[in-house]
Every structure is written in C-alpha cells, then in structure tokens.
Amino acid sequence: MVLSNSMDKEAQQPNIPEIFLQPYEPSGHEDKLYAMWEKSGFFNPDVCIEKGITKADAETFSIVLPPPNVTGTLHMGHGAMLAIEDILVRYNRMCGKRTLWIPGTDSAALATQSKVEGILYKEEKKRRDDIGREELLKRIGAFAEESKDTIIGQTKKMGASMDWSRYAFTLDDTRYNAVMEAFIRMYEAGLIYRGGRIVNWDPNMQTTVSDDEIEYEEKNSPFYYFKYGPFTIGTVRPETKFGDKYVVMHPDDARYTEYQHGQHIEVEWINGPITATIIKDEAVDPEVGTGVMTITPWHSAVDFEIAQRHKLDWEQIIDERGVLLPIAGEFAGQHIKKARAAIVEKMTEKGLVEKVDETYTHNVATNSRGGGMIEPQIKEQWFVDVHKEFSMGPSEIPGINEGDTVTLKTLLKKAVENGGVSIFPDRFNKTYYHWIDNLRDWCISRQIWYGHRIPAWFKDGEIVVQKISPGEGWVQDPDTLDTWFSSGLWTFSTLGWPEETADMKTYHPTTVLETGYDILFFWVARMVLMSSFLLGQVPFKNVYLHGLVRDDKNRKMSKSLGNTINPLDMIQKYGADATRLSLIIGAAPGNDMPLSEDKIRGYKKFANKIWNISRFVLTNTSGIDVTTEPPLSSFSERELAIRKEFHAVVAEVSNDIERFNLYIAAEKAYHYLWHTFADVIIEESKDILNSSDQEARQVRGWLLCHLLVENLKMMHPFMPFVTETIWQELPKEMKDQELLIVASWPKK
C-alpha cells in the first residue's frame, strides 16, 4: 500500500528525505543555496567551460546589469529588473550558451554628492567649500563604500546569478580609464567642444544639469502686463527684465506694421528711460498675449536663440546664486525671490503695470536630481556635438559603412532603423526617434566634485585635453562629467575597454539590455551613441523595457503614499521565488506592473505546491528504476500523449522566453505544473501506482520522475531556490548535473 498514512510512510520510506515532511520554508534554504551557487563558480562562464559544462565555442549570451546607485537600497523596481534578467540568464545558461551577466554599481555623481552635502549641512552646518574638494570626496567615497555592500547583499537575496568576479563600479580605475579615453577621442574628433551656451543652471546645487534631467512642475504665479513704450508685454519674471532692450514681434503681425525691424524707440523702463530696438522674428506667436515680447537672452533659451539669430547683445542679470547684478540698479545685491515684489511695487508706482493675471499657470523647471529651481544661464561648458558631420570609422553597424559621412544623431537613428538594435516592445521606437529629432547638444560638464574629472588643462587661455598635466602652470578643469557620460560606456567599459580584452571580443555587442522605459533617453540612447562612435558597434542587439511597479490600486509606489512594498520583507515572509514570480506574471513588456502582498502570498503557495508534487513523486516511486527509460512500446497511448503535451509546453515556454514574453512563459509553466501535472497526471497515476501490474507501475513511475525532473528544470529560471532545494534531494541517478543551475534545459 503506497498511499498510507504518514506514520506508516515514514516506516516504509526511509529513503525519503525528512525535509519533505515539513511545508516548504524558503527562508531556511535561500541563503545557503546562493552561497553554494557562488562557490561553484558557475555564474562565471569561464568556469562553466573549464568544468566541461559549456562548450568553449558555444554561442554567447551577455547582459550588463543596469547599475543601481551605490547609495540606494533595493526597491521593487530593482526586484523586477533582477527577476527578469535572471530568468533570461538562467534560461540561456541551461541552454548551454556561454552566459555572462555583469554586475555593477553606479556612483550617481550628482545624486550622491547632493545626499552627502545634505548630511554635511544637517550635522555640521557646513557647505562643500568649508571642507574643500579632497575632504568632501573622501566623505562621499566612504559613504558610497558603506552602502555598496547593502545593495549587493540585497541583490543576492533576489537570487541574481551574476558573475561577481567581474563586478564593476563606475568610478573604479578601469572605468576611469575608459571615460578618459572616450572623452579624449571624442574631443580629438571634434565631437566634444567647449563653448558658451545657454545651460540649465541649478543655483542650489551650483551646477549645470542636462535637458533630460529637468522636471517641470506646474505652478500658479501672477502674470504681469507691463507698459513698454507703445507696447504691452507680459511676464511672470519681472526680476529678469532690467536688460530688456529689444522688443520682438512677428514680421507678419498686422497690428505692428508701422514698426520696422531695427527701428529704435524710447521707452520708460524700471530704472529710467532706455532705447529699445524693434526686432521682427517668427519665433513670436501673435496669438499669445499682445503678440509682443521683450527678451532676456542670458536667462532664457528661446530668447538666446533669437539674440543669436539677430546678433543682439546679451547681458547677465542674475548671478550664479540667484542674486541680482549691478545692472538691476537699486535692486542689485538682492536675491531674486525677494526682489520680485519690490520691483513690481516700483513698476506700479511708475504706472507701468497694466494688469495682473493671478490665475496664470505655467511650468517651472526644476532639477530632478534633488536640486532646486533651474535658472538658465549662459556659461562656458563642455558639450557633445550631435550635429557635427564626421567620417565614420570601421563599422559593424548595419547600414553604416566605414567612410560614410555621419553625425551622432544619424548614428543613433540608423542603429535602430536598420535593425542593429531591436527595441521591445516596439512602440518605443517612435518615442526614441522623437527624442532624437528634438535632441540638442548635450552639456556634459558638471560643477560638482564627485565624478570623473574632465581631462582638460588650462593655461593662459590655452586648452589641452589629455590625461595628465602638460606641465607647470597648467590648471585642470575643476568640473566633472555628467554621470550618464560614463554610463554610456557601460556595455564595454565593464568588459575592459579600451584594452582589447578577450571579454570584449567574446561578449560585445551584448545580447540584451534590460531596463525601465523611464531611462530610455538617459541611458539607452547614450549607450548607442557612445558605442557606435567609439567601437563602430551597437552596444546591444536587443533592448527590453519593463514598466514601473505599481500598487494594487495602480498607483506609483512612493514613500509619501505609504504604499511601498519592501522586497526584502517579502523575501523574508514569502521567499525570493514568490517575490520574483509576482513581479513577472501579469507584467507585459513596457507595461506598468501591479503588485500586492496578496499576489506574492499566492505564489508562496505555488512554491509549496511544487514541494508537495516532488514529495508525492519521490514517496510513491521507490523501488522503481529511474535510470533506464522504458522502451517506447511499453508506454500507453495516454502516456505518449502526456509526453507529447509536455514537449509542446516546453517548446512554447522556450519560445516565449526567447521573445521576451516572460509573463506568458511563467504563466504557462505555472499552469502546466499545477493544473496538468498535479491535478491531472498525478491524480490519474494514483490508481496505476497502486495496482499490482509491475510493468505499468514501472513505466508510469519512470514517467512521473522524468516529468518531475524536467519540470524542475523548466521552472528553475523563474523559481530558482525551491527548484534547486528539491533538486538537491533528488537521488543522484535522476540528475544530469549536481547543480540545477547548470542542468540542461528540457528538450523541446
């Protein structure tokens, strides 16, 4: 009698591991397993080759981890990213590919420095200049080092099977080298230039910020209509108006035909009479306000463009800290925040205020990296020129040949257009192209200290770009590079570039880049740019974009809403496997994914189901020869159908993984295991296993064991811990490898 009560069973089945007598408890196993995997070295493809598990000339599968900020902690977004990438990696490793997943962390220069400066001010009431560059860097370094282990430890908890021997940090020596090399090469090609252009200046952080790092906040501010000679002009920023000596209107505006381009008029202005010049320019929208405006080129991008077009003067009104300069006359020295009211008061007294619209709303630019309101300024900065034509070097990018005349913009476009890079889901192609069309030169210098210092040296108005000082009297540019400059090199700087390493040859271009759609521009596009110029290669063949993790009411997870779910808590309560699965199932590529604790809890039950399926199969097949496959002729028709069905499921799951439809793959594997294998096959097998027909018992018993093994493999990429735990308890003769991570993927 096989199906007996548990007391008898223990007596009858001494070979059943005791472990199965308890429900599956993830927390008892996961850390031990991870340590075991790490110790095996199989996360490193070189070891897999050495041990004869992977063929030395096997196809490669490589992926770089989007490096989390060193100072951060793991949130569900990271959890989703790690789950998705680990599934791809484990699947490909089991398929026998040379599989490399490179881990790393990002210095996140601006965000990190901002954080440390915050602490410095809070605890010691000091600012960066009070302690100096060296001391600040020391403190930031220590802070980064300290939190680094946190995020790495958390990453391991998710089960991420990455090759830690290749761990990279954006600021370590190898990466520093790569950044210097890239900067110098681009400078020498004329693609990096230094120039005075309007930039986004953050007066709080005292640095420039790139266009992509700006966030617009809708704000309600009074909108003032001022008399400007015969005209009426509108503004929300009276404090910028001191230098406004040009009045601009559309050339076709019928209301103003009496005024000629270049004509001078006398107007009474804030601090007395001035001479204004009429400018006709098509940038002015006749529909807005009175169709007339004055311009402040130093503090507005649009105005700057108009000024450039007509070769007008520009003058700085506000300094780097937001204080009015002498041009403001009696207001000089005041901070703009305080000055506005005083200026309006004076204008009112002079009778220059026509009306005030209190209902006006507009978008105010702020620094999304923890800084304040943006004040456009004209500054000498370093830029990447995206429009400059150059002759392409050696190229492996489809549709681009050596010697072609290209710009960085065309490279960006063609890499995707010609299929060198495929984006999933493909609707993001359009977003990507749209971004390229609007792309302006990229300001890459930052006035912060934490980061890659620009390898440029100044002396007597001369500039030399090289890694080390040209000699006495040369002063290095104090600025550092935008963090995305170094991130742009990530697919190859992690492989040892600019050295011609074996890794470079083997693993670049990488197979897939997996990241959130929110950094398509920041990062994905910058990598394409850097890789195509510096290597003549695309950085990756595929881009997989995942969505944001949301709560069960479809709201963003945020601390202020109090709806965050901490992945570590969930791992502790329900296991990493359940946490992973909950982040995969129901999450279509590029779509935001809803998550609730209930969902995670549900998948813990599934882990236990696998556990019990295994327990059943092992308990009820003792005495059955599991090593020799019975001849096909001994299988019943039903059993042949079962095998055929399983192969079909494997084929579908494999296919779905390869097409990045992980949510479908996971669901199919889940459904098969529970509702076909457990509910149907095991249920119908009970009678056969209980019968006295030894041959039928043998065939069915073998089949159950076979299906168990194959299902554990199929489920492994999704739920690595529970499947490996069970694998470790299987009799040796059932396994093709001691560790499930390197067992071979079921035949399709």
Add this chain to the structure above:
RNA sequence: GACCGGUUAGCUCAGCUGGUAGAGCGCUACAUUGACAUUGUAGAGGUCACAAGUUCAAGUCUUGUACCGGUCACCA
C-alpha cells in the same frame, strides 16, 4: 500643442496574423485531513467605453468621439 498607451468578469490583466469571450485573485456551493499550514470539483458573474465603416464574420482591422494614464515640447 505633438506623440504614445489604455478603456474586456467585483479587482488586476491576457486575448499573436479577424471565426460567436479567457487566466489569476476574490465570491458561492459541495467534497476532502488525503502528496498539499489545505487542496479538489462545480458554479455565478461580461451589449469586450461609444458611434460609424470594411467583411459572410470585428475585443481583434479603419475612421471618429469620450474619458483615463504617460512622454516630449512650449508658454513672452
């Protein structure tokens, strides 16, 4: 303003190239201490946002409308 999504069971969503609706969770009833800190079986529940069109046939294709979400640009 431009562009991109979405609108399908109470909730979250799936439905690829058009052939009379699916999953998970939840709910109801029944069974069960069995491999299962449970599970199984059965069931209720949907004019697939709205309108027009193409078609023998439309969640599925086309056009338009409404609402929700997002991205980018811009506002003197």
